[in-house]
Amino acid sequence: MTETAVDTRPVNLILLGPPGAGKGTQARMLEESFGLVQLSTGDLLRGAVAAGTEAGLAAKAVMEKGELVSDEIVLAVLKERLAQPDVAAGTILDGFPRTAGQAAALDALLAERGEQIDAVISLKVQDEAMVERVSGRFTCAGCGEGYHDSFKQPARPGVCDKCGGTEMKRRADDNAETVRTRLQAYHADTAPLIDYYAARGTLTEVDAMAEIGRVRAEMEAIVGKLTAA
Ligand code: AP5
Numbered sequence: 001m002t003e004t005a006v007d008t009r010p011v012n013l014i015l016l017g018p019p020g021a022g023k024g025t026q027a028r029m030l031e032e033s034f035g036l037v038q039l040s041t042g043d044l045l046r047g048a049v050a051a052g053t054e055a056g057l058a059a060k061a062v063m064e065k066g067e068l069v070s071d072e073i074v075l076a077v078l079k080e081r082l083a084q085p086d087v088a089a090g091t092i093l094d095g096f097p098r099t100a101g102q103a104a105a106l107d108a109l110l111a112e113r114g115e116q117i118d119a120v121i122s123l124k125v126q127d128e129a130m131v132e133r134v135s136g137r138f139t140c141a142g143c144g145e146g147y148h149d150s151f152k153q154p155a156r157p158g159v160c161d162k163c164g165g166t167e168m169k170r171r172a173d174d175n176a177e178t179v180r181t182r183l184q185a186y187h188a189d190t191a192p193l194i195d196y197y198a199a200r201g202t203l204t205e206v207d208a209m210a211e212i213g214r215v216r217a218e219m220e221a222i223v224g225k226l227t228a229a
């Protein structure tokens with residue numbers, strides 16, 4: 001019997017977009033559909049803050065102001081996460097890279113692993129709509145189900161539709177003033193990466209003002225081509 005070589009190289013995807021663009025929402029859906037692992041540097045940093053690690057202590061005040069945490073700290077938490085075995089099938093980088101320095105470090109990190117960036121998806125949105133999206137959101141402390149003051153309230157006020165939990169939480173940086181600072185940081189430091197990846201031919205833009213299901217379908221079409229390749 002002749003054996004056919006199967007390419008099992010991991011697929012690595014970057015989601016670029018301002019706060020509220022839907023990076024986390026779509027990353028979780030892509031994770032579910034394709035078995036890739038969502039790596040959110042925001043979640044990793046919030047985990048470090050909650051655990052009271054040295055990196056977390058240094059990051060806490062910076063995050064609460066809506067500014068960018070230093071490349072050094074972000075790279076340290078990311079490297080630690082990439083060392084875990086579950087990322088073998090590939091990753092969805094959500095909120096990383098955010099600076100030119102992080103993009104260069106990511107190239108080097110992936111090259112060491114014999115991997116590369118397969119696609120960069122830029123989520124295009126309008127800033128003003130992001131202030132409302134982000135400052136109105138809250139989640140169930142028990143299961144993480146997401147809700148919104150204007151767009152998605154639980155059926156019974158204060159009770160999670162999914163797990164019945166009654167403790168809801170909001171991120172410390174999800175207020176209108178901090179969201180505006182986060183948007184400024186995005187435009188100053190992260191938006192230039194759109195041209196960086198476009199020049200490498202890896203960038204696709206998606207209209208992320210569209211309804212969540214439509215955005216999902218468009219993103220799945222992009223990732224589907226990579227995983228089928
Ligand atoms: P991070 O946690 O990465 O936050 P962010 O980039 O500001 O993004 P968000 O999580 O707020 O938004 P999202 O795009 O994931 O949108 P979501 O899907 O939740 O970073 C937080 C902080 O950590 C930074 O400010 C920085 O200090 C630090 N940090 C993190 N990474 C760093 C790095 N690499 N370097 C330096 N510092 C770093 O959606 C938002 C809401 O909108 C939800 O309610 C959702 O249901 C809704 N929604 C989503 N899509 C749609 C849609 N299409 N239509 C209508 N509603 C939608």
